[in-house]
Amino acid sequence: MLNYKNVITEEKSYTGLQMKEIRPVMKLIIRGKKREFLSAIGKSLNLLLPTKPNTSSKSEKLTALWLSPDEWMIHSNETSNYNNNDYETENLLNKNIYKTNLGAVTDVTDQFVLINIKGDKIFNIFETGSPFNFNDFKGKKGSIIQTILAKIDVIIHNQNQNEVNLFVRRSFSQHLFSWMNDSASRL
């Protein structure tokens, strides 16, 4: 996280909606197909990767999101240090997964921006710009969806009732945030 320049500088608040960027949060993409890959991850991190589509799993320190049958995103639950981009989890996975040829580990900390959205109007915003039907998604805690929001690829993680984490590629984040603000002002 050296020389990290954050794109989203403000915390926005509307009636029934609060949006802010959470940073710095470690994010890793891990890919692998073998059964040994899954068990090696489980042993190294003490966290079982979700194999059921559109779900997530959580341990004390980490959260794993299902992205595809052979792809997951792991992010830390707590924010890390600003002056450090060397992560214990990444080093551990590099040693146990990458070096043993079980799968790939990629640091995407600075590639994705994590926007935390709270409030009872979250899905009203999403419904204005996404083709996905959020009716079932709303009630399922921990579910994941990769879809399009205002023509931008996003990953949405349902945290709790009225709280979601939204991951968006960094270069799109400013535009998406301003779009959401614009949209929120009209709800």
Place this chain on the structure above:
Amino acid sequence: MFVINCPYCGVREQSEFKAGGEAHIVRPKQPTELSDDQWAEYLFMRKNIKGVQFERWIHTHGCRKWFNMVRDTSNDEIKAVYKMGEKPPIE
């Protein structure tokens, strides 16, 4: 516009997907022995049927996986969706 049941993610809207042309085209075993016409036939010539067609699709804005689909091009009715490498469930 129609919805597609992605074999990995479930029901999603068509705008999340991209079409990848005709499915089940087998690469010739000995390309060097083919004439230019035969090679062009393999490389460029595609059926464009009004009716039931076998197609490849990719879930670009979701799981980024390729899969096959049987679609009626006249009314966009999806007859079957199946993973890559699997045999078509209908003839």
